[in-house]
Amino acid sequence: MFGTKNKRKPVYLINGFLDSGKTDFFKYTMLQPYFQTKGLTLIIACEEGENDYDEAFLKKTNAVLERIDAQENFTIKKLKELDDWHDPERILIEWNGMWSFREFSLPDVWMLEQQITVIDTQTFSMYFTNMKSLLSDQLRNSDLILFNRADGAASLPDYKRNVKAVNQKADIIFEGANGEVDVTLDEDLPYDLNDDPIVFNNFGFGNFYLDSLEHVERYMGKRVRFKGMVMKPGGIPEGSFVPGRFVMTCCAQDIQVLGFACEWSGVADLKEQSWVEVTAKVDKRFVEAYDGEGPFLVAESVTPTEKPEPEVIDFSNPNE
Numbered sequence: 357m358f359g360t361k362n363k364r365k366p367v368y369l370i371n372g373f374l375d376s377g378k379t380d381f382f383k384y385t386m387l388q389p390y391f392q393t394k395g396l397t398l399i400i401a402c403e404e405g406e407n408d409y410d411e412a413f414l415k416k417t418n419a420v421l422e423r424i425d426a427q428e429n430f431t432i433k434k435l436k437e438l439d440d441w442h443d444p445e446r447i448l449i450e451w452n453g454m455w456s457f458r459e460f461s462l463p464d465v466w467m468l469e470q471q472i473t474v475i476d477t478q479t480f481s482m483y484f485t486n487m488k489s490l491l492s493d494q495l496r497n498s499d500l501i502l503f504n505r506a507d508g509a510a511s512l513p514d515y516k517r518n519v520k521a522v523n524q525k526a527d528i529i530f531e532g533a534n535g536e537v538d539v540t541l542d543e544d545l546p547y548d549l550n551d552d553p554i555v556f557n558n559f560g561f562g563n564f565y566l567d568s569l570e571h572v573e574r575y576m577g578k579r580v581r582f583k584g585m586v587m588k589p590g591g592i593p594e595g596s597f598v599p600g601r602f603v604m605t606c607c608a609q610d611i612q613v614l615g616f617a618c619e620w621s622g623v624a625d626l627k628e629q630s631w632v633e634v635t636a637k638v639d640k641r642f643v644e645a646y647d648g649e650g651p652f653l654v655a656e657s658v659t660p661t662e663k664p665e666p667e668v669i670d671f672s673n674p675n676e
Contacts, residue, residue, distance in 0.1 A: 365439075366446045366469035367462060371494045373453035373483060374403060376476045377504045382448055383409070386417045393418075395445025398438060400424060402452040420444070427455045436463050457493045473498040477506040477530070480515055495522045500529070507532035520566040521603065553579035553635055561601055562669045565614045568638070568651045575638040575651065583633050583664045584615060586626045591645030592617040597626055599634045599653075602668040611668060617643050618653035626658065633661040 370378045382399070385391050397419040399409060409421050422438055424430050439447075447466060451457075462468060473494045475483075480503065483491050495501060501519055506512060512530055519528055530537040545567065547560045556564050561582045568575050584599025592598060600615025618636055626632065636653035643650060 364467040369449045370472045371451035372474035376474045398444035398447045401450045471498045472500045475503045477503045477509045501526045503530045506530040506537045553581040556582040558669045572651045581635045616651045620655040631663040
């Protein structure tokens, strides 16, 4: 999970709302053999939760604790002072979940090695509904997203889709009292995988995009049908285009385009930003724009159509 990549001092950043389990995660990790180190560990805590770092723990792990209690005090100057004072081998930062990431920065000699978001599964829905912008800032650049206290939660597949809509590349783990909780999405998808073709409405297309990134084998050889806007970006194979959709995960500033490369013999006749209905078979191929292999569509038909309503898929509204 952790590992230093170069000679600069590695920083491990953990964020999440108060009492989500950030301190417990760091304390558990610091005691594991793979995370042992000879040098000093500097812990910077930006809030104080129920489970703190006591003196016995700090001594056992060769760590020192510093607190920064206000975001205006989390400055390059302050961090350099702590670096000069302690000369740590690595730095662990517990970020305050109510602080904005817009002003987050580190000294040049510190390197962000890994960003982790810890979420209390029992309160995720409340935060996602009422504080979506702040939560999205936490999720957007995280390498690992850990849902703890996941026992008995009925909406885990929906939570996973919510998070994937914000951050497609993060590893997502649901953890209960006895370890990881398996999240199987098949029966929870808003369409039937046995249909031929599988027809996607607005929200269905968003789910197809996110689910196939992780489970392309579910769709290999299946026929799908959906509406998309014609795009011809660089990095896709010759003779293909991208039929995509606009997706909003948080607010208007977060609108992005989702879509896969699609092979079609008549691609030269397609006008960019026109709307088409695509029926295609799902394959898996290397695409330069993907930086590797991923879902690839082979079109059977591409016909002009009216743009869908609404034009933007809102992941906070699964009833579109």
